[in-house]
Amino acid sequence: MRVEPYRAPLRGGRHCVVRQSSRDDAAALLDLERAIVRARHGIVKHEDELPADADTYAEQRERAGLTARDGSAMCLAAELPGGHLVGEATLLRRFKFRMLRHVGILGLGVHPEAQGLGVGRALMERLLGLAATHRDPDGGRVRRVELYVRADNARAIALYRSFGFVHEGTRRDVVRGDGGAFVDDLIMGLLLSDDAPAAGR
Numbered sequence: 001m002r003v004e005p006y007r008a009p010l011r012g013g014r015h016c017v018v019r020q021s022s023r024d025d026a027a028a029l030l031d032l033e034r035a036i037v038r039a040r041h042g043i044v045k046h047e048d049e050l051p052a053d054a055d056t057y058a059e060q061r062e063r064a065g066l067t068a069r070d071g072s073a074m075c076l077a078a079e080l081p082g083g084h085l086v087g088e089a090t091l092l093r094r095f096k097f098r099m100l101r102h103v104g105i106l107g108l109g110v111h112p113e114a115q116g117l118g119v120g121r122a123l124m125e126r127l128l129g130l131a132a133t134h135r136d137p138d139g140g141r142v143r144r145v146e147l148y149v150r151a152d153n154a155r156a157i158a159l160y161r162s163f164g165f166v167h168e169g170t171r172r173d174v175v176r177g178d179g180g181a182f183v184d185d186l187i188m189g190l191l192l193s194d195d196a197p198a199a200g201r
């Protein structure tokens, strides 16, 4: 699938460009993930668990299916003017069985220095719009979007709720937090209707 770049307004009269990410973005995406992991909020990894270099990161993403162009992965990057990549949203239709092909798993991250500007909302709007309108050659489509979010990540939960995501379940003690205490995460889900793209707010 091909996604046209889109200029999205941000707070304070700023804007970003939301576009499809590609293998060429591996170094910038690795820098982005490093910055998010270092900020220690909303994450489930340690910095030393990230790949050491961009090539390894690109291979890891490819193995995960994130570079597929057949509609089984939708990966969007947000850039501020000047080309600084500050956010990514992904939707991965991880299950290959036809009975589960309509399920997409959503991931989202914004650079700590660019949070609060509206980048996360812009990425979500574009990604859910794409998911709602994409059709496979056989007519298949994304019908269910699901995600997992740490129960202590109020900002992300508020964002997801504003798009209509519903808290469907809790995975108790699934994350070992930095202080050693275990943290729950929430399973949240959104059903995309047959006709209308997701609106947000």
Ligand SMILES: CC(C)(COP(=O)(O)OP(=O)(O)OC[C@H]1O[C@@H](n2cnc3c(N)ncnc32)[C@H](O)[C@@H]1OP(=O)(O)O)[C@@H](O)C(=O)NCCC(=O)NCCS
Residues within 6 Å of the ligand: 036, 041, 042, 043, 108, 109, 110, 111, 114, 115, 116, 117, 118, 119, 120, 121, 122, 147, 148, 149, 150, 153, 154, 155, 156, 158, 159, 162
């Ligand atoms: C969660 C995250 C993606 C949000 O992205 P963002 O660009 O900072 O968010 P936005 O500026 O688009 O704000 C979107 C919404 O988030 C919520 N939000 C933003 N700042 C908030 C704050 N300080 N407190 C509570 N909610 C807040 C609001 O609901 C806001 O809605 P609004 O647009 O109506 O004001 C970003 O903070 C992030 O990447 N965090 C670290 C990684 C992470 O948590 N990823 C998600 C894992 S499931």
